[in-house]
Amino acid sequence: MATYVFPAIRGRIGSTDYYQVTMSARELAGVVRPASELEEWTRWTIGERIQRDVAVTRVREELVPYLLRARDRFFGSLIVLAYEPDVFEFEALDLVNATVHAAHRDAAERMGFLTVDGGRLVALDGQHRLVALREIVNGRCEADPSVIASVASDEICVVFIKYDTLEKTRRIFNKVNRHARPTTPSDNIITSEDDGYAIVARWLVDRDPPLGLTKPRPPLNLFDSDGEPLVEWRQTNLPQFTQKLTTLNAVYQTVEAACDAHGLHHFDEKHRVNRPRNDELERAYRWSAGWWTSVLDGLEPYRLAVARPHRIRAMRQYQEKWSLLFRPIAQVALFRGIGESIRLGLDAKLAIERMNRIDWRASSNVWMDVIVRSNGKMIASRQAINLGGRLISYFVAEELMDEDAQEVLRRDYALARGWYPGRVGPMPGLPKLPGRRVGWLLNHPQFAQTCVPSLPTTPSS
Incomplete structure (x- = not known):
């Protein structure tokens, strides 16, 4: 995987640091993989695998048409795990050669640049959206080239977390999905x-x-x-x-x-x-x-x-x-x-x-x-x-x-x-x-x- 440097915002929930960035749909589809494509997939429980198994019919019949046809298309952030990266570093603005006004210094500590190199990037949440974008970007659906280009250039919000342990990773991905309340x-x-x-x-x-x-x-x-x-x-x-x-x-x-x-x-x-x-x-x-x-x-x-x-x-x-x-x-x-x-x-x-x-x-x-x-x-x-x-x-x-x-x-x-x-x-x-x-x-x-x-x-x- 090439080296990526993203403008990012750092946050923390519990014991987990996370980093919010934007990636183009083309970039996202090219470097991030669904959880089901991990070699470690076989070590996950049946319940977890069912939960994360890609529903191809839903992708092709619902998500792809929505992304191609909806003028006001929008969806929430994807959660991406940086699995065993060689480099995963965040450099805050207050450490960069930049002039930061005194009133902005607290914010500058949370804003900066995230560098990711090596390892694998895996979608813990949002893999159906990821696969739908990949279908479009890779030309696996019939659509006007200008529409495909428009979707491919969409800027997607991505939340990065760094791999710690398999147990913690499984816990995060399980809770994210279990506590998500679908609309009635x-x-x-x-x-x-x-x-x-x-x-x-x-x-x-x-x-x-x-x-x-x-x-x-x-x-x-x-x-x-x-x-x-x-x-x-x-x-x-x-x-x-x-x-x-x-x-x-x-x-x-x-x-x-x-x-x-x-x-x-x-x-x-x-x-x-x-x-x-x-x-x-x-x-x-x-x-x-x-x-x-x-x-x-x-x-x-x-x-x-x-x-x-x-x-x-x-x-x-x-x-x-x-x-x-x-x-x-x-x-x-x-x-x-x-x-x-x-x-x-x-x-x-x-x-x-x-x-x-x-x-x-x-x-x-x-x-x-x-x-x-x-x-x-x-x-x-x-x-x-x-x-x-x-x-x-x-x-x-x-x-x-x-x-x-x-x-x-x-x-x-x-x-x-x-x-x-x-x-x-x-x-x-x-x-x-x-x-x-x-x-x-x-x-x-x-x-x-x-x-x-x-x-x-x-x-x-």
Whole structure:
């Protein structure tokens, strides 16, 4: 390794001296290695090796696209270990032939030049960022040469520490990762300025419409008698006895459902990287606000809840008539159901009107093992939520769902509830709405006139 001299700031935490410097991404990628490339890697514990193993998929699908596409790309310092260097010396400014004003002498003792020569430089923290930069700098990804050059010239903040003992090195790298607190989904929704779903979710709970609009008004700018918002924004689930209506995380997923139904896909930061255009955000807001307004106005339990928030905690109880509608996972399934109904050709407001006839008890056998477990807890997987949404769309738009789609839904429903091929007895059928007449959708004037006018309007027996 060549000799490097860096302008540096010296600091100390506990028994460890550290030195903060900047390196170009090109320089960093050329001289620093991931911990997994150390020969001593085999002496580390399984837990430590798993913790530091490079997730190649994450590097190529998340970090590299972010670095190449994001105009405002930024990340924190890398921690680099100088392993058995020949030279690792810090020379403070007060020791250099430099005139230092008396008021600056204390600072000058911490500022100076770090010389590193020989040994190996190993990333203890930030190795995924390092590998992503190396992929770009070494031309292993498809990108415009000017973009690659721009990333390669980025100045990266690096914290150097000198190798002492293997035990101390392992302890430092373990604690750095163990005590790092990842941001929660709620944190990401609140702070992201590039995730379209997150931006729109926040707009739905704001006081005023976004982008200079006068309408639609934000439908979830709702408060209880104490002035507390009805949307829980601190955590992703709702305690049983809270009087919150929903969570910001659930609102985020309902925005995704509304956008999907209107053909606007991959609106999140992972796929877009940079903030969506305002015209796209406006459309997403109008769709989402329209759906939420229709749901809050069109479903009786939500009308009651908004008018009397103190009743929400009682309506959420397992055996209550509408308990499922006050659980965020089911709310997301409901919005997925609206989207599926629209894809089948049904008007959204009509679909919501018909949802009043669904059995919304969390204790109902209809939902058992679909989105509710036998112990009353919700099933949070995307697969379960999508199945719940498809079942809801079947309840309100059965006549529009062709036989093949119904058979696929029937099979998925049966599999979720414990049936399997080869089991004694036929595959169970799909549940029906209580008291439902076949053809009631076709007999609805709005549906007959606006949705599929060629279909007969007389109900079948």
